[in-house]
Amino acid sequence: MTDTTTPPRSAGPDTGPRSDSPGDSPSGAGSGGRPRPGGRLSRRLGTGATQGFLGVWALLAAVPLLWALVSAFKTNNELFASPWKLPATWHFDNFVRAWTKADIGEYFLNTVVVVVGALALTMLLGSMAAYVLARFRFPGNRVVYYAFVAGMTFPVFLALVPLFFVVKNLNLLSSYPGLILVYTAYALPFTVFFLTGFFRTLPTSVAEAAVIDGCSQEGVFFRIMLPMAKPGLVSVAIFNFLGMWNQYLLPLVLNSDQHKYLLSQGLAALAVQQGYANDWSALFAGLVIAALPVVALYLALAKKVQTGLSVGLLK
């Protein structure tokens, strides 16, 4: 960016009507140009500060991740001798050790089953509840809605003990269905809250057109409104996936069987064990395995969220 050639592009109120034609900027530079450099300077300082801040933030987030990634390929000795260097040889056996010996593979599969099940259930129930709350007037609509919103404000620690006994009485402790149901219940308030807002923004006339075309209410929901809400569904699904994948507290309380351990529990156990076994590189490999699906999913879908958002913008 050079300051000499840029035409006055909405630099501030002082540029006035001149700014619409770059052709006469030389004359403009003489008379109205004086206050402009100051404005431009402060603007540049502003963007500079923003970019600097974002850069620092990105570093804070990325460096530990990258460090963990690189460390996962090192031997234990390298890890302590030269923590900041790249590994001399890349050791993939760390991953094999983590996957098999440290049971990360088993935990990974447990997590996939629970998270996929809970996510599917959350999205189905959440979108249906949100659609009805957003579109239909009936007595009690607000009560139900605020009950969901109140659920968001409820600290999970308060619920832990009663939740444990509820799940215990249902004989669902340390089982997939138990965890799936609890995860779903835990994710529903935010899902319903978010999707209700999203369904409200969708044009009513499209639903009406579908009704006139002969759709039943279920047809309108599944064939028209749900596909139209896809951007919202994808965003909230990603959010829920992250929350569920990284969930630690709920499985810690409700899932004590070592063979049913989820990744977060497995990693915690691993951290303790490997501390004694001195196998740090396997711990980092396990970390990377745990983080990989989250990163992959986000990379795959982040763009979809952005492009998807414009789908709804049909006039």
Add this chain to the structure above:
Amino acid sequence: MPTVTFDKATRIYPGGTKPAVDALDLDIADGEFLVLVGPSGCGKSTSLRMLAGLEDVNGGAIRIGDRDVTHLPPKDRNIAMVFQNYALYPHMTVADNMGFALKIAGVNKAEIRRKVEEAGKILDLTEYLDRKPKALSGGQRQRVAMGRAIVREPQVFLMDEPLSNLDAKLRVQTRTQIASLQRRLGITTVYVTHDQVEAMTMGDRVAVLKDGLLQQVDTPRNMYDRPANLFVAGFIGSPAMNLVEVPLADGGVKFGESVIPVSRTAVDEAAAAGDRTVTIGVRPEHLDLVGEGDALAKDGGKGLAVTVNVVEELGADGYVYGTAKVGDESKDLVVRVSGRAVPQKGEVLHVVPRSGETHVFSTSSGARLSD
């Protein structure tokens, strides 16, 4: 194709007391193109949505043919609707949009494809059938919405301001296309618009609504020549009819310095209602200019003096917007003049209404008095 009947149909929105549509009585003939027109909030869209089944009917009945559809769900009414924002399904291709109703009805795929392609041909959409709506222009989207209605071969077409999202030029084109398409298909159509030009050019008959009340239903010609009341007189026609309140005089009414004859019965009716004035309506093209000492001014009067404020030249003719002093008030008038003899700003014109082309309305009730 069936008829459509509104029988004292009434809609009161929840929480309101005043009906949005008040005892609407309307008979729409088989194959007719009826236009509902009125200012915003007059209940025209609500009437259409009642016919579609999207609004409840709180009183009276609606029939399609002999079938009472008052409380039937929309899908059982055999209607198709074109929405103002087209309401296309954004995630479906043009072909899927148009064939959706048939798919729901369980028509087989080959049949759907055939009908969609047929409609695509009529509407010039063949090459866009596999696109998504967002990749179409406004005019094309509008045609897809029309196509969606045509493909179903419904008993009644409902159109809710389908042209108002198009630009002015396209609107005029599409207007004729829709009208001729409807004539060709012969499907009974109810069309809602706030644009009286659309109403006049498209409809077999026009129904004017105001505040939920039906004002007049008639052919465009009759609506223009014999508006039933002051509201219709002012609403239909562009520029609007000049409406001037004038005192009753001997043998007629005093219009500026001239006396224009008004039928005996009209004067009697006004007098019976206790009015000392009537409202005279004259269309801009029915105000004739009177030259100085012109023979037209038989009684020595010079008609109404109009001071020219603005002149709009349209080529073939021009519209003069001026002010005249009527009684103690100044009143804005519009006069159509020949495009070859346009007056200057500030000039004073003298105008008299052409005989036989004046409309007389009661000042108190607004009803038409002359025949």
